[in-house]
Amino acid sequence: MLKRFTNFLTSLKFGIILFIIIAVYSIIGTVIPQGMDMQFYLNQYQTFGSLMVFLQFDQVYSSVIYLVIVFVFIINLVGCTLKILPLQLKKMKDYIPNKGKNNENLYENWMDIEDIKRGFSKRGFKVIDREEGSYAVKHRIGHIGSSVTHLGIVIIILGALIGNMFVKEGYITLAPGEVYVFDEDGFTFRLNDFYLDLREDGSVEQYYSELTVYEDEKEPREEMIWVNNPLNINGMYFYQSDYGWASKMQITCADGHVHQESIIKENPHAFYEPEDLTVFLYGYFPDFSMDMHGNPVTLSQNVRNPAYAVVLYNEEGYVDSYIVEPGQPIKYKDIVITFVDSVLYTGLTYRQDFGYYPVLIGSIVLTLGILLSFYFYPKYILISPDEIIPVTRQNVWGFTIKIKKILEELNKVRGNNQ
Amino acid sequence: MNIVFFEEVSFTIAFVIYIAAALSFFVYLAGGKEKAGKFGVIASIAGFIVHTAAMILRVIESGRLPFSNQFEFASSFTWGIVLIFLIIQFYYKFSSLGAFVMPLAFLMMGYASMLSKDIKPLMPALQSRWLTIHVGAAVISYGSFAVACGLAVMYLLNRKNMHKADSKLPDAEAYDYLSYRIIAFGFLMLTIVIVTGAIWAKYAWSRYWAWDPKETWSLITWLIYSVYLHLRFNRGWRGKPAAWFAVIGFVCVIFTFVGVNILLPGLHSYK
Numbered sequence: 001m002l003k004r005f006t007n008f009l010t011s012l013k014f015g016i017i018l019f020i021i022i023a024v025y026s027i028i029g030t031v032i033p034q035g036m037d038m039q040f041y042l043n044q045y046q047t048f049g050s051l052m053v054f055l056q057f058d059q060v061y062s063s064v065i066y067l068v069i070v071f072v073f074i075i076n077l078v079g080c081t082l083k084i085l086p087l088q089l090k091k092m093k094d095y096i097p098n099k100g101k102n103n104e105n106l107y108e109n110w111m112d113i114e115d116i117k118r119g120f121s122k123r124g125f126k127v128i129d130r131e132e133g134s135y136a137v138k139h140r141i142g143h144i145g146s147s148v149t150h151l152g153i154v155i156i157i158l159g160a161l162i163g164n165m166f167v168k169e170g171y172i173t174l175a176p177g178e179v180y181v182f183d184e185d186g187f188t189f190r191l192n193d194f195y196l197d198l199r200e201d202g203s204v205e206q207y208y209s210e211l212t213v214y215e216d217e218k219e220p221r222e223e224m225i226w227v228n229n230p231l232n233i234n235g236m237y238f239y240q241s242d243y244g245w246a247s248k249m250q251i252t253c254a255d256g257h258v259h260q261e262s263i264i265k266e267n268p269h270a271f272y273e274p275e276d277l278t279v280f281l282y283g284y285f286p287d288f289s290m291d292m293h294g295n296p297v298t299l300s301q302n303v304r305n306p307a308y309a310v311v312l313y314n315e316e317g318y319v320d321s322y323i324v325e326p327g328q329p330i331k332y333k334d335i336v337i338t339f340v341d342s343v344l345y346t347g348l349t350y351r352q353d354f355g356y357y358p359v360l361i362g363s364i365v366l367t368l369g370i371l372l373s374f375y376f377y378p379k380y381i382l383i384s385p386d387e388i389i390p391v392t393r394q395n396v397w398g399f400t401i402k403i404k405k406i407l408e409e410l411n412k413v414r415g416n417n418q
Numbered sequence: 419m420n421i422v423f424f425e426e427v428s429f430t431i432a433f434v435i436y437i438a439a440a441l442s443f444f445v446y447l448a449g450g451k452e453k454a455g456k457f458g459v460i461a462s463i464a465g466f467i468v469h470t471a472a473m474i475l476r477v478i479e480s481g482r483l484p485f486s487n488q489f490e491f492a493s494s495f496t497w498g499i500v501l502i503f504l505i506i507q508f509y510y511k512f513s514s515l516g517a518f519v520m521p522l523a524f525l526m527m528g529y530a531s532m533l534s535k536d537i538k539p540l541m542p543a544l545q546s547r548w549l550t551i552h553v554g555a556a557v558i559s560y561g562s563f564a565v566a567c568g569l570a571v572m573y574l575l576n577r578k579n580m581h582k583a584d585s586k587l588p589d590a591e592a593y594d595y596l597s598y599r600i601i602a603f604g605f606l607m608l609t610i611v612i613v614t615g616a617i618w619a620k621y622a623w624s625r626y627w628a629w630d631p632k633e634t635w636s637l638i639t640w641l642i643y644s645v646y647l648h649l650r651f652n653r654g655w656r657g658k659p660a661a662w663f664a665v666i667g668f669v670c671v672i673f674t675f676v677g678v679n680i681l682l683p684g685l686h687s688y689k
């Protein structure tokens with residue numbers, strides 16, 4: 001009973017069932033929107049919504065179900081590979097295949113067997129004479145091709161799973177001059193400059209963040225990050241992923257005394273307590289214009305005609321909205337609100353995922369395994385006084401054609417020599 | 419007249435020649451005139467040359483490889499199909515294969531011709547040499563799967579009249595094997611596509627694998643061909659079921675290529 005169970009667990013049949021389950025489950029994840037909240041599914045799919053959430057269709061790829069399937073898949077794959085590996089290793093050392101019904105005898109009368117053997121020898125085959133007969137063999141290493149491929153897959157999956165448990169990631173924004181301390185990791189960033197490379201049509205060619213990195217016990221150094229060129233600090237990668245405008249907001253009284261000064265970056269709301277006033281910067285438009293619906297837009301990221309769209313709220317709700325130039329005052333009761341000094345800030349995503357390295361190694365192993373399986377597969381030629389039979393499990397047809405060509409060549413050489 | 423004009427002209431000429439090639443292969447298949455088959459091959463070669471010229475002009479105009487929007491992918495995909503077809507044709511001389519492959523080529527070219535041909539500069543995320551390897555491998559891989567699918571269809575049709583002496587189609591067994599070998603090659607290339615895609619994503623987007631629909635569907639395609647290879651190797655699947663599988667695999671490739679873009683827009687872009 002147990003034996004039958006393990007046999008099934010490690011069988012190719014079960015493997016293929018798992019392949020199909022994985023494929024179907026993955027497809028579900030591409031069809032159903034992922035990561036929305038529960039209400040979305042209940043509304044969208046009515047009665048089925050709750051079942052779908054129960055089956056974790058809302059987060060297929062991070063679901064426990066998926067994890068379990070992948071885990072069973074690994075057990076299946078490892079079990080199946082361990083079952084065949086000993087035989088493969090043995091075959092690599094010493095093995096002569098039997099001829100089957102698909103194997104053609106290419107022997108013809110003109111052939112001188114010793115001559116032919118030398119010919120194969122010259123073409124990279126190893127010719128081995130045995131009592132039972134001779135054979136020529138090449139690429140015996142290919143016997144372990146499937147195991148190498150499978151090993152690659154196992155390394156990839158385990159590397160990814162374990163890596164994901166330790167991923168550190170986040171997002172920071174920095175305006176020029178700002179500093180960010182990565183306490184735990186022992187380094188500090190200072191953004192020296194951030195700029196866009198614009199093309200003639202106004203589209204962005206590239207985004208550049210220039211930083212100074214202060215790392216414990218090391219000289220400070222200058223670094224530059226752009227899209228497709230992340231900065232790697234001890235396995236923590238920093239990516240150019242976003243940008244925006246940071247603006248300085250000042251709240252003064254009529255005589256110019258400054259009450260509050262804040263930098264408005266990602267969070268566009270600022271609160272001024274004494275008046276219970278919320279200042280909402282709807283947007284900064286470096287190249288201000290109105291679209292056909294009367295909404296403010298920017299034509300480019302070039303500072304040509306800068307303007308701020310500002311909305312004020314107090315405890316009773318909406319007060320008013322304004323479009324102002326830099327420094328142009330917005331008056332509210334006794335105070336004056338101004339926006340100035342807008343600069344581009346950079347948005348950097350960071351991610352540390354050591355799983356990448358095993359996944360990369362696994363991918364290389366996988367690719368090598370596939371090469372072994374399909375190109376450096378074991379090739380045998382059984383040779384006896386009246387038989388020349390190409391034998392291979394992988395590709396009898398192609399290999400037979402190849403050997404026919406070699407024999408033709410040998411025939412030509414023989415013709416020339418005579 | 420400028421380079422763009424010549425590019426469009428050569429693209430259209432190539433398209434027309436591909437249609438002509440497909441038609442003459444049909445004539446060959448239906449009527450058995452050797453000449454029609456020969457003409458089909460010559461037309462395919464001519465179309466391929468003109469198409470290559472169109473792509474080169476585009477490279478000159480844009481200063482980069484034609485790998486960055488759906489039109490360019492579709493055009494390159496067609497190019498890959500014809501390239502693999504011509505290589506197989508050169509080695510095995512199965513003229514009738516053209517009747518099954520060239521229609522795929524001209525359909526793909528037709529799809530390309532409906533898309534915007536604007537030359538846009540590369541957005542920053544696409545400025546990577548990994549992109550070149552990634553898409554280059556995809557062109558070869560998808561082209562191979564297309565040709566394997568053509569061979570499988572040939573096999574399926576040919577099986578019916580295998581016993582007819584006057585069959586113009588060569589040995590069905592050969593299609594079956596060749597289709598399999600080409601799928602194995604396509605599978606190797608698809609593996610390289612996925613791996614280089616992951617490496618590129620690591621440098622551009624921070625995550626080597628993000629389960630976006632395109633990635634997921636390429637994985638599904640890969641799994642399907644992997645099932646095919648296992649059944650074939652271990653269960654001796656060949657002939658009809660294997661041929662159907664090759665067709666299904668290619669449907670999956672097409673879905674990954676076209677369907678995902680239309681139906682399942684994902685993050686395969688930098689905002």
Ligand code: HEM
Binds near residue numbers: 010149369652
């Ligand atoms: C995505 C995952 C997998 C990949 C890429 C893969 C790849 C390969 C490759 C390339 C071969 C060489 C055989 C050929 O020429 O077709 C092979 C053989 C084989 N695979 Fe897999 N495999 C995978 C998963 C599995 C699973 C889950 C099982 C089942 C338990 C399995 C069972 C086998 C067996 C039994 C062989 C034959 C080995 C031999 O007799 O030499 N594989 N695999």
